[in-house]
Amino acid sequence: MTATSHQAAAEPIVTLERITKAFPGVVANDNVDLQILPGEVHVLLGENGAGKSTLIGLLSGLQQPDSGSIQIDGTQRAINSPRHALSLGIGTVFQHAMLVPTLTVAENLLLGGPWWERPRKERLREKVDEISKSLGIAVDLDAYAHDLSLGEQQQVEILRALIRDSRVLILDESTSMLTPKGIEELGSLMRRLVNRGLAIIFITHKLNEAVSFGDRISVLKLGRKVGEIGPDRFKSLDKAELTTQIVEMMFGGQHSEDDAGFHKPNPLSTAEPPVLVLDGVTLESTSTAPGLNSVHLELHPGELLGIAGIDGNGQKQLADALSGQSRIESGSITLNGKRIETHSVGERRDAGLRYLTDDRLGEGTVSTFPVSLNFLLKQIGSPPYWRNQIERRADIDQHAEHLIQDYDVRTPSAHTPVGRLSGGNIQKVLLARELSDGAKVVIFNKPTYGLDLSNTVSTRQRIRDIAASGLGVLLISTDLEELLELCDRIAVMDAGTITGIVENGENARTEVGRLMVGLSQ
Amino acid sequence: MGSLFSEVFLGALLFGAVAAAVPLLLAGLGEQISEKSGILNIGIEGMMIAGAYFGFLVAYSSGSLWLGFLGGALAGGIVASVMAILCVRLGLNQIVIGIGLTLGLEGLTALLHHVQFSRTYPRLPAADVLAIPLLSDIPVLGPALFRHHLIVYLAVALVFVMIYVYRRTQLGLNLQAAGDKPAALDVAGVDVVRTRTVAVLSTGALAGIGGAYLANIGAGIFVPFITNGAGFLGIVLAMLARGRPVWVLLGALLFGISLSLTTALQVAGINIPTDVIQMIPFLAVMIMLVAFGRRSSLPAALGIPYERGAR
Ligand SMILES: Nc1ncnc2c1ncn2[C@@H]1O[C@H](COP(=O)(O)OP(=O)(O)OP(=O)(O)O)[C@@H](O)[C@H]1O
Ligand SMILES: [Mg+2]
Numbered sequence: 037m038t039a040t041s042h043q044a045a046a047e048p049i050v051t052l053e054r055i056t057k058a059f060p061g062v063v064a065n066d067n068v069d070l071q072i073l074p075g076e077v078h079v080l081l082g083e084n085g086a087g088k089s090t091l092i093g094l095l096s097g098l099q100q101p102d103s104g105s106i107q108i109d110g111t112q113r114a115i116n117s118p119r120h121a122l123s124l125g126i127g128t129v130f131q132h133a134m135l136v137p138t139l140t141v142a143e144n145l146l147l148g149g150p151w152w153e154r155p156r157k158e159r160l161r162e163k164v165d166e167i168s169k170s171l172g173i174a175v176d177l178d179a180y181a182h183d184l185s186l187g188e189q190q191q192v193e194i195l196r197a198l199i200r201d202s203r204v205l206i207l208d209e210s211t212s213m214l215t216p217k218g219i220e221e222l223g224s225l226m227r228r229l230v231n232r233g234l235a236i237i238f239i240t241h242k243l244n245e246a247v248s249f250g251d252r253i254s255v256l257k258l259g260r261k262v263g264e265i266g267p268d269r270f271k272s273l274d275k276a277e278l279t280t281q282i283v284e285m286m287f288g289g290q291h292s293e294d295d296a297g298f299h300k301p302n303p304l305s306t307a308e309p310p311v312l313v314l315d316g317v318t319l320e321s322t323s324t325a326p327g328l329n330s331v332h333l334e335l336h337p338g339e340l341l342g343i344a345g346i347d348g349n350g351q352k353q354l355a356d357a358l359s360g361q362s363r364i365e366s367g368s369i370t371l372n373g374k375r376i377e378t379h380s381v382g383e384r385r386d387a388g389l390r391y392l393t394d395d396r397l398g399e400g401t402v403s404t405f406p407v408s409l410n411f412l413l414k415q416i417g418s419p420p421y422w423r424n425q426i427e428r429r430a431d432i433d434q435h436a437e438h439l440i441q442d443y444d445v446r447t448p449s450a451h452t453p454v455g456r457l458s459g460g461n462i463q464k465v466l467l468a469r470e471l472s473d474g475a476k477v478v479i480f481n482k483p484t485y486g487l488d489l490s491n492t493v494s495t496r497q498r499i500r501d502i503a504a505s506g507l508g509v510l511l512i513s514t515d516l517e518e519l520l521e522l523c524d525r526i527a528v529m530d531a532g533t534i535t536g537i538v539e540n541g542e543n544a545r546t547e548v549g550r551l552m553v554g555l556s557q
Numbered sequence: 558m559g560s561l562f563s564e565v566f567l568g569a570l571l572f573g574a575v576a577a578a579v580p581l582l583l584a585g586l587g588e589q590i591s592e593k594s595g596i597l598n599i600g601i602e603g604m605m606i607a608g609a610y611f612g613f614l615v616a617y618s619s620g621s622l623w624l625g626f627l628g629g630a631l632a633g634g635i636v637a638s639v640m641a642i643l644c645v646r647l648g649l650n651q652i653v654i655g656i657g658l659t660l661g662l663e664g665l666t667a668l669l670h671h672v673q674f675s676r677t678y679p680r681l682p683a684a685d686v687l688a689i690p691l692l693s694d695i696p697v698l699g700p701a702l703f704r705h706h707l708i709v710y711l712a713v714a715l716v717f718v719m720i721y722v723y724r725r726t727q728l729g730l731n732l733q734a735a736g737d738k739p740a741a742l743d744v745a746g747v748d749v750v751r752t753r754t755v756a757v758l759s760t761g762a763l764a765g766i767g768g769a770y771l772a773n774i775g776a777g778i779f780v781p782f783i784t785n786g787a788g789f790l791g792i793v794l795a796m797l798a799r800g801r802p803v804w805v806l807l808g809a810l811l812f813g814i815s816l817s818l819t820t821a822l823q824v825a826g827i828n829i830p831t832d833v834i835q836m837i838p839f840l841a842v843m844i845m846l847v848a849f850g851r852r853s854s855l856p857a858a859l860g861i862p863y864e865r866g867a868r
Contacts, residue, residue: 096744098866117865119746134741136734137857143730147745151727196745 055104061448064090066259077236079246082256083488084460096128097121127197131208137182185348206237223249241488255285310334311508316367326350326532335508342523343512350532359391360384388476400466403455408436443468477508570821571701578813580767584791585805587763594756595736595858599655600640602788603662604633604761605768610666612769613779633765641757648862667781681777719802736856739863749863815841
């Protein structure tokens with residue numbers, strides 16, 4: 037029911053021929069051929085660092101290929117600026133948020149209009165209403181971009197591409213921040229768009245998304261295109277066969293996505309006194325974000341407690357309140373018997389609370405610092421890696437090499453600035469830092485966001501290991517599968533309130549699912 | 558001490574405050590445009606002195622103050638275009654280039670002055686004042702605030718023009734985006750380099766007019782180093798004002814009063830060493846920095862050159 041037959045003969049909108057792009061030390065795209073046809077969702081798959089975003093950068097005018105040609109509607113073109121790309125009808129939603137945080141959603145959408153004109157808010161509102169209605173996207177035009185969750189920001193960016201009447205819509209890992217429901221919605225949105233004759237390039241790490249939303253799949257590996265499955269083959273295979281073939285292409289059969297069902301709760305974990313207690317934790321809501329409504333949670337040593345919920349229901353606020361990035365208005369947070377709600381971020385870390393954020397570039401790492409220093413970001417200036425404020429370079433490097441090895445960080449060297457690494461490798465640096473030295477409670481916020489399959493599997497294994505070693509683990513995630521696979525108990529957040537806590541087990545999926553959409557267990 | 562509070566003294570003090578505030582206002586508003594777009598324009602002092610020199614030269618040879626302002630804007634703009642090429646297009650360090658331009662132009666204008674004017678020291682006649690009907694008849698305040706050259710009122714009007722530009726125009730949005738997240742502006746289809754170039758050139762033109770005002774209306778003469786840090790004070794004002802034009806106006810008036818006080822106290826023959834009196838404006842800077850500086854949040858990309866697609 038996916039690709040329509042009359043479009044199979046359509047001319048490609050974009051044709052890439054033997055595209056090569058190298059950066060110092062790495063060939064990001066190596067002789068890549070690709071055709072983007074109208075009426076098709078073209079899925080681009082590949083591990084972290086495979087060169088997907090680089091290819092998108094070439095199409096959206098951010099960078100120029102070293103060699104090879106790009107043809108639009110059959111004519112060879114040099115896409116020399118983002119403006120040019122837009123005028124050719126190529127609209128992109130980038131992997132990292134591309135909104136101006138200090139402007140409102142409306143102002144962000146108005147950027148790019150003729151500079152001599154007054155921003156036409158009314159016309160924008162009409163256009164947005166029209167698109168929102170027919171496609172089912174809802175945005176608050178008056179909210180400031182920095183108040184939106186990453187998922188909401190992505191919706192704004194999709195809207196922006198649609199407002200510009202793009203013929204080719206590029207979505208670089210747009211589902212990684214969405215809830216299962218949001219992903220489903222994006223899937224049907226993409227279907228409606230391609231039925232109108234749009235071409236979509238859809239980048240994802242999730243095979244089930246690729247299989248259910250795509251019409252054609254191309255796989256990149258270390259910059260090279262290693263395979264393509266066209267619409268005909270796509271249709272003739274069932275989902276399981278398709279998945280097997282793709283996994284074969286990507287990993288040569290090393291991995292399989294399916295993991296053994298749900299996780300069996302650890303019966304011992306609740307016997308010990310809780311290591312982290314939240315009691316009546318409250319935070320005022322703002323016009324654009326929910327607050328926290330008297331949140332009560334108990335986390336036991338060795339327990340893996342999940343926080344589920346539709347994106348933007350207070351998960352970020354909970355994470356901020358726990359990590360110390362925002363002060364709670366009332367209630368208490370007790371770690372290991374000590375009240376910590378007035379502690380600073382650093383004091384909480386010293387007390388044994390570790391926090392892994394979902395905004396890899398923004399909050400977690402300093403992109404211009406080398407990998408080695410990012411490992412020690414929260415210990416800069418203190419022993420043993422600094423003595424009397426003097427850095428002990430050999431020790432720092434040794435520490436870094438060690439972690440790079442342990443966590444399989446793909447980086448040219450320990451001295452490479454973190455910002456140069458691919459998205460997934462940045463997160464590995466972050467994981468390595470937070471987990472390398474002792475902790476009592478670890479909070480994960482969307483820990484596998486943007487990771488490819490094999491890294492997701494190993495990250496999840498690491499999270500399990502941490503809990504097994506006796507630490508309390510709080511896992512905030514919008515990925516229900518992930519929570520069901522890992523957690524002992526799953527709490528569900530809805531509009532800043534914990535609406536229920538479900539013991540993981542046979543019926544957990546439906547129970548959590550019902551709570552997430554606002555129904556009772 | 559009686560003379561200190563006489564009407565004459567007060568009138569002179571206020572009149573002087575307004576006169577001294579105008580170049581600071583122009584420099585501050587100008588700097589604000591650059592900073593909004595993410596460029597820390599330290600070359601503004603150089604743009605100002607270029608405007609002072611060339612503005613004076615044009616006004617003196619043509620006999621027209623308005624041509625003088627035009628010349629000042631042109632000279633400031635030309636210096637700014639050097640900054641735009643080096644810092645915006647080529648991405649060189651803004652602080653280094655800014656200081657270099659300032660020092661270079663101070664030297665160049667001093668040299669040109671030496672060659673052309675050092676024997677004759679030509680002067681311009683006092684500028685025509687535009688007395689605002691009714692308002693200028695108010696005792697003390699009237700003559701102090703409402704008997705100035707037309708450019709003074711225009712400079713104040715510019716505050717409201719800038720508010721309009723920042724709040725209500727596409728250009729204002731572009732400037733803010735260029736300073737806060739240039740990559741987002743770029744992918745929205747607006748050339749960051751062009752936006753920042755426009756900002757730097759506007760800064761240069763305004764600074765140049767400010768410089769021409771100093772020479773042609775403030776002093777009636779060009780002397781080397783006549784700007785005496787007015788451009789730098791403009792940077793301070795822009796930083797403190799956090800993107801708000803009205804704050805630049807208030808700050809400029811505050812500095813204007815302390816500058817005017819310096820002169821007034823000297824004229825009044827108060828027995829305080831002139832060195833101490835001349836410290837007043839700079840004390841005012843420090844007090845303002847202590848009072849407001851901490852809260853000032855600057856554009857996220859201020860001082861960082863933009864390179865498309867860089868990681
Ligand atoms: N501007 C740049 N400068 C230097 N190296 C770069 C740059 N852009 C990309 N690279 C390198 O090119 C390679 C491909 O990166 P790219 O971001 O395209 O991967 P990706 O497939 O999008 O990975 P991910 O799934 O992790 O986002 C990586 O090794 C990356 O470090
Ligand atoms: Mg990528």
